[in-house]
Amino acid sequence: MTSNKKSGRRLRVTKNEPKQPNQPDDDLLFYLNQLRSEECYCGRTKKYGFALCYGCWTQLDGETAKHLNRQICRGFEEAFDRAIKELERIGRI
Numbered sequence: 001m002t003s004n005k006k007s008g009r010r011l012r013v014t015k016n017e018p019k020q021p022n023q024p025d026d027d028l029l030f031y032l033n034q035l036r037s038e039e040c041y042c043g044r045t046k047k048y049g050f051a052l053c054y055g056c057w058t059q060l061d062g063e064t065a066k067h068l069n070r071q072i073c074r075g076f077e078e079a080f081d082r083a084i085k086e087l088e089r090i091g092r093i
């Protein structure tokens with residue numbers, strides 16, 4: 001015979017997690033707004049959710065454009081900065 005004794009399990013609620021203030025990052029907001037905006041950095045209209053308008057996009061270095069498909073916090077910021085620099089260099093913005 002097997003006896004299945006239920007072991008009394010004590011739940012220990014630990015509320016010791018260090019709470020960090022989750023303050024919105026200004027930089028992050030900037031990039032988010034760029035994506036949400038329907039105006040490109042160059043002033044032309046663009047599609048919501050895209051980093052830049054099609055015209056700017058085609059001017060970019062292939063590698064930069066590819067990285068712009070990344071998500072925020074996963075490389076998008078760097079790619080966007082690079083894109084802006086490239087567009088400035090060619091005098092588009």
Ligand SMILES: [Zn+2]
Nearest residue numbers: 040042053056
């Ligand atoms: Zn543009």
